[in-house]
Amino acid sequence: MASVISAALLAALTLAATPALAADSFLSTVHRHTMLASTVPANGDQNPYAVVVVPVSSGKLHRGDVLVDNFNDRSNLQGLGTTILAMDPATRGVSTFATLPRHLAGCPGGVGLTTAMAVLRRGYVVVGSLPSSDGTTATKGPGCLIVLDGQGTVAAVLAGADIDGPWGNMAVQDAGARATLFVSMAGFGVGAPGQAMVRRATVLRLALDVPAAGAGAPAVLGRTVVADSLAEQADRSVFVIGPTGLALAPDGTLYVSDAIENRVVAIPDATTRTGSAGTGRSVSAGGLLRRPLALAQAPNGDLLAVNGLDGEVVEIDPATGRQLAAQWVDADRAQTPPGSGDLFGIALTPDRRGFYYVEDENNMLLLAH
Amino acid sequence: MGGCPFGHGASRRGFLAAAGTLLAAGAASAASSPDMSAAKGVTPASQGEGRLLTVPFEGRHQAGIATALQNHTCFTAFDVTTTDRAALIDLLRRWTAASRRMAAGQTAAPLDEADLSRPAPDGGDALGLAPARLSVTFGFGPSLFEQNGHDRFGLARHRPAALAELPNFHGDQLQPARTGGDVSIQACADDPQVAFHAVRQLAQMAYGVAALRWMQTGFVANAAATDTPRNLLGFKDGTQNPIAAQPVEQTASGTITPGSYDDVVWAGADAPAWMRGGSYVVARRIRLSLEHWDRTPVDFQEQVIGRHKRSGAPLGKDSEFDPLDLDAVDHDGNPVIPDNAHVRLGAAASNGGAQMLRRSYSYNDGANFTAERWPPWRQAVEWDAGLLFICYQRDPRASFSRIFERMSKFDAMNQYATHTGGGLFACPGGVTTADGYIGQGLFEA
Numbered sequence A: 001m002a003s004v005i006s007a008a009l010l011a012a013l014t015l016a017a018t019p020a021l022a023a024d025s026f027l028s029t030v031h032r033h034t035m036l037a038s039t040v041p042a043n044g045d046q047n048p049y050a051v052v053v054v055p056v057s058s059g060k061l062h063r064g065d066v067l068v069d070n071f072n073d074r075s076n077l078q079g080l081g082t083t084i085l086a087m088d089p090a091t092r093g094v095s096t097f098a099t100l101p102r103h104l105a106g107c108p109g110g111v112g113l114t115t116a117m118a119v120l121r122r123g124y125v126v127v128g129s130l131p132s133s134d135g136t137t138a139t140k141g142p143g144c145l146i147v148l149d150g151q152g153t154v155a156a157v158l159a160g161a162d163i164d165g166p167w168g169n170m171a172v173q174d175a176g177a178r179a180t181l182f183v184s185m186a187g188f189g190v191g192a193p194g195q196a197m198v199r200r201a202t203v204l205r206l207a208l209d210v211p212a213a214g215a216g217a218p219a220v221l222g223r224t225v226v227a228d229s230l231a232e233q234a235d236r237s238v239f240v241i242g243p244t245g246l247a248l249a250p251d252g253t254l255y256v257s258d259a260i261e262n263r264v265v266a267i268p269d270a271t272t273r274t275g276s277a278g279t280g281r282s283v284s285a286g287g288l289l290r291r292p293l294a295l296a297q298a299p300n301g302d303l304l305a306v307n308g309l310d311g312e313v314v315e316i317d318p319a320t321g322r323q324l325a326a327q328w329v330d331a332d333r334a335q336t337p338p339g340s341g342d343l344f345g346i347a348l349t350p351d352r353r354g355f356y357y358v359e360d361e362n363n364m365l366l367l368a369h
Numbered sequence B: 001m002g003g004c005p006f007g008h009g010a011s012r013r014g015f016l017a018a019a020g021t022l023l024a025a026g027a028a029s030a031a032s033s034p035d036m037s038a039a040k041g042v043t044p045a046s047q048g049e050g051r052l053l054t055v056p057f058e059g060r061h062q063a064g065i066a067t068a069l070q071n072h073t074c075f076t077a078f079d080v081t082t083t084d085r086a087a088l089i090d091l092l093r094r095w096t097a098a099s100r101r102m103a104a105g106q107t108a109a110p111l112d113e114a115d116l117s118r119p120a121p122d123g124g125d126a127l128g129l130a131p132a133r134l135s136v137t138f139g140f141g142p143s144l145f146e147q148n149g150h151d152r153f154g155l156a157r158h159r160p161a162a163l164a165e166l167p168n169f170h171g172d173q174l175q176p177a178r179t180g181g182d183v184s185i186q187a188c189a190d191d192p193q194v195a196f197h198a199v200r201q202l203a204q205m206a207y208g209v210a211a212l213r214w215m216q217t218g219f220v221a222n223a224a225a226t227d228t229p230r231n232l233l234g235f236k237d238g239t240q241n242p243i244a245a246q247p248v249e250q251t252a253s254g255t256i257t258p259g260s261y262d263d264v265v266w267a268g269a270d271a272p273a274w275m276r277g278g279s280y281v282v283a284r285r286i287r288l289s290l291e292h293w294d295r296t297p298v299d300f301q302e303q304v305i306g307r308h309k310r311s312g313a314p315l316g317k318d319s320e321f322d323p324l325d326l327d328a329v330d331h332d333g334n335p336v337i338p339d340n341a342h343v344r345l346g347a348a349a350s351n352g353g354a355q356m357l358r359r360s361y362s363y364n365d366g367a368n369f370t371a372e373r374w375p376p377w378r379q380a381v382e383w384d385a386g387l388l389f390i391c392y393q394r395d396p397r398a399s400f401s402r403i404f405e406r407m408s409k410f411d412a413m414n415q416y417a418t419h420t421g422g423g424l425f426a427c428p429g430g431v432t433t434a435d436g437y438i439g440q441g442l443f444e445a
Helices: A007-017 B012-031 B036-040 B085-103 B192-205 B290-294 B298-305 B342-346 B400-410
Strands: A033-038 A046-053 A066-072 A083-088 A093-099 A113-119 A125-129 A144-148 A154-158 A171-174 A178-185 A198-209 A219-235 A239-241 A245-248 A254-258 A263-267 A281-285 A292-297 A303-307 A312-316 A323-328 A346-348 A355-359 A364-368 B072-080 B135-140 B183-189 B210-219 B249-251 B254-256 B279-288 B361-371 B379-393 B417-427
Touching: A033 A093, A033 B400, A046 A113, A046 A346, A046 A355, A046 A364, A066 A113, A083 A113, A113 A178, A171 A245, A178 A219, A178 A245, A219 A254, A219 A263, A245 A303, A254 A292, A263 A292, A292 A346, B072 B192, B072 B379, B085 B135, B085 B192, B183 B192, B183 B279, B183 B417, B192 B210, B210 B379, B290 B379, B298 B342, B342 B400, B379 B417
Parallel strands: A245 A292
Antiparallel strands: A033 A364, A046 A066, A066 A083, A083 A093, A113 A125, A125 A144, A144 A154, A171 A178, A178 A198, A198 A219, A219 A239, A245 A254, A254 A263, A263 A281, A292 A303, A303 A312, A312 A323, A346 A355, A355 A364, B072 B183, B072 B210, B135 B183, B135 B417, B210 B361, B249 B254, B279 B379, B279 B417, B361 B379
């Protein structure tokens, strides 16, 4: 929707909310927003969530393509989306990488694809399901993690007592034959809309043994809860609010967007710790943040958090917690404030000079560059 | 929508000419009718002499297509329940006769006032009402020809290629109970009771042969007024359906002017013989999120539509009928009419010259619980009101489907609009003889 706003207006909106745009920030190098493609597949699924860049060509996966999944079905019911699309940035052509069945053996509650999605270097796609049968959490199931091969065929389904509502964008440490996934769980103890907030959300670390493409399915070597007691709440409008963004720094610190508390927290030694760090250490709170959702890491090491309650992306220095800049990438004034509820997933481009993001209000994939 | 660019309709000049002709006809019938309004000493505008106008039922084209827009409509769709071809033809004959009578301001069938022991052949709810320019327009849906791959009534081989099922469009929320149908009957009149009376009588005549599937009423602000009427969004709607001027679109590649009825509306030599002089109608019930719209800043509404709200002028222009300049840019090089503005996406210049005749109405079905489809996904009892979009064209594949395929993806209006029902119907040419019936060419092909 950025395209409906003139550049001048966009700038005015941005400046109004961001008195100081740090000159050396990553966001200060991003000036243009290009509408790439519609994310509605043939079956009519809506509400794009996860945005992931494919790191390797394998089967139907092509390096550099952008995968997007949908959380809603064609009736716009949340928790019933089953599709993953692939967009070729060179042509902007979109194909359907996978259409999953609504019900999958071993996935309690069915399939409703979330922001939790990763593509491994050996050509496997891992995607989370937080399913519903009526579009609300009144009928939610725990869901699962679904592993697809490069052809988009289900290779494995992961569920268990430590998996309930895999929700936020995954952080990944991928060495090929070994991979570590971090995924937030926003389903524990979540009931029907109207229920009070509960502090039962977790972050689960999964260590995987990954075979070569076409040689079976990844096996789980270890599963460790590295964060817990994070806030989560059923919501009539947006299904569930909980930890939605994960980003792993090279030093092993895991950053988590704590949406309800309107902050970003840090989980130290996330790749090696043997127990939970609880809710971690608060890194940055309030300020320009308005319900932070997905997180990405800019090439300068800063965190990029997309806001759920306006159309801004906020850049945070994780060392100091200082909020360096914000850019109103979705200034759609059909919402108040502009862009509220529109943003969700975010992913850096392969050249790390821009980022892909989705606009949920019009089912679009866009490029900021 | 304001300047909703779906095609081009009856011109004001054309309307006035037609009105002159019809007024003469109306005057003749008025001479034999009592002047009830004067007798009662009350002459509300709704009972003015315009209500005495009639629209001839017979003609090469069916009435209700090129006819100047009446103020009210009842759009109905029927399922044919019989498998008896002869019974269907008989119904079409009876529908034709009744429609001919009602268009002339008569009851659907002669009333036998001497015998009140039986149901009357007309409900009587239009007794004493003027004809009010009633038109009754019939159409045949794809499912009349074939259903689940099976031929119906021996008609499959006569199904026009242009009567292909509409594709699924992005965001479609079509409800089966409001969608499709074997036969459409649209009654239009300047009096809502006259329009409803017509479809009600026709439905009653169909018992045992066809059953009502869905019905949608609609209204427009006084269509005969000199100003372009405003729709429920508060924007002038129909600017590019020329009323007083011939609007044009300007682009770098040249100027586009409205096509003729033969170019745009009437099925031609490429259509089966029974469809020549006919047209294909697409109806869509479009729920508009008026609560959402009313909370939207006016200048953003104007960006969504691509026109100024008060004047109806294209963005950056001063008056309603200024040409739509799709190439205009501001000092930063951004388009003055945004890329996803409704008028741009619907403009012929944006669609390879595709046009259609738009003949839409607003609708208001009260209020009910709904979950909005856009952030912040408000859920509440909201107005069930919007647009009964209706367009006519010689080939919907080249017009509506081509235009709406892009609109359904990119139109900024999509944040406020949900298509909840509708249908596609082939409206054959009109009845030209006293003993002819609607669709005769199809059934005798």
